[in-house]
Amino acid sequence: MQNWEKNLREITPYVPGEQPDFPDMIKLNTNENPYPPAPGVAAMLKEMKTEKLSLYPNPCAKLLVNELSAQYKIAPERIFVGVGSDDVLGMIFMTCFCSDKPILFPDITYSFYDVWAKLFRVPYETVPLDKEFRIRKEDYRKENGGIILANPNAPTSIAEGLDFIEDIVQRNQDSVVVVDEAYIDFGGESALPLLDKYENLLVVQTFSKSRSMAGMRIGYAFGSERVISAIYAVRNSYNSYTMNYPSIMCGAEALKDREYFEECIGKVVATRERVKRELRELGFSFPDSKTNFLFVTHESVPAEELFTMLREHHIFVRYFKTPRIDNYLRITIGTDTQMNRLLEVLKGYLGKR
Numbered sequence: 001m002q003n004w005e006k007n008l009r010e011i012t013p014y015v016p017g018e019q020p021d022f023p024d025m026i027k028l029n030t031n032e033n034p035y036p037p038a039p040g041v042a043a044m045l046k047e048m049k050t051e052k053l054s055l056y057p058n059p060c061a062k063l064l065v066n067e068l069s070a071q072y073k074i075a076p077e078r079i080f081v082g083v084g085s086d087d088v089l090g091m092i093f094m095t096c097f098c099s100d101k102p103i104l105f106p107d108i109t110y111s112f113y114d115v116w117a118k119l120f121r122v123p124y125e126t127v128p129l130d131k132e133f134r135i136r137k138e139d140y141r142k143e144n145g146g147i148i149l150a151n152p153n154a155p156t157s158i159a160e161g162l163d164f165i166e167d168i169v170q171r172n173q174d175s176v177v178v179v180d181e182a183y184i185d186f187g188g189e190s191a192l193p194l195l196d197k198y199e200n201l202l203v204v205q206t207f208s209k210s211r212s213m214a215g216m217r218i219g220y221a222f223g224s225e226r227v228i229s230a231i232y233a234v235r236n237s238y239n240s241y242t243m244n245y246p247s248i249m250c251g252a253e254a255l256k257d258r259e260y261f262e263e264c265i266g267k268v269v270a271t272r273e274r275v276k277r278e279l280r281e282l283g284f285s286f287p288d289s290k291t292n293f294l295f296v297t298h299e300s301v302p303a304e305e306l307f308t309m310l311r312e313h314h315i316f317v318r319y320f321k322t323p324r325i326d327n328y329l330r331i332t333i334g335t336d337t338q339m340n341r342l343l344e345v346l347k348g349y350l351g352k353r
């Protein structure tokens, strides 16, 4: 080892789902939306003046923040936007989890949380989900330096109700409580109504799943003015221009088309409910998903075997080789055509085996 190498940061990074590129593939491994963004986004990209790209964008992404403010009826001062919710969450870890006490999050949840904790040197403690993969709210009644929960949780797909979330926020008013609502639009109950009651609450959402814009990288947080301004201060000490001009413009455009948004959600939810029934008939079981994915296990065939078999058919789903969930597959809800192909391949394989 060279001496300078001793100065390098060693960290095991988060590993996102693979982005394979086969013309015939069915990609159900990263919870993307199978439908295109709102038509206004395509129009915006066509009209966009390239001269604008020679200028720095508005550092506060004002246009996008104002549109979020109008849609969600929350003051602009209470909104932070970033490059996907991953960026927003990273900024929140840096800003809000500066206690010496450990932050708390479930043992099975979005696997980026422990990576950020390590990166930003935030002490943390994971709290086991129960046998049914449910969060136990009683476990969040101990001293902590902050709490982060995904609701609905990933990869379990389970949503908890507003009273459940409020119980945790209400009992933890000495720390910041973050609710990661990446999947909330697919049927969960948002914690947004609690914002006026609790200054220590942050609600984080994204354009990547329900708004079909994972490639644009837009995420946002709602919170009290106090906590939002603290996050901006940290962000502005690192990089003032995280949001690029096309993302600001297209994000604002997408928000205006509420009808299209609801139509896409409706299609994903209808497909999800049908696929639930069909998978059950094939011997799969799963928690009752309120997201755009299903977390399934089969009564007799190991998940890893199904994962490999599907992969050979160019059907990509997510498999986590980690304790407690290594016999589960996380399957994103695609179009009806994609899901029919998945079901057909599964039927064929299970029938022959």
Ligand SMILES: *Cc1c(COP(=O)(O)O)cnc(C)c1O
Residues within 6 Å of the ligand: 031, 083, 084, 085, 086, 087, 110, 150, 154, 180, 182, 205, 206, 207, 208, 214, 217, 218, 219
């Ligand atoms: C997808 C996802 C995110 C991050 O999404 P972005 O694309 O960075 O907005 C955050 N949290 C959870 C639970 C997710 O599933």
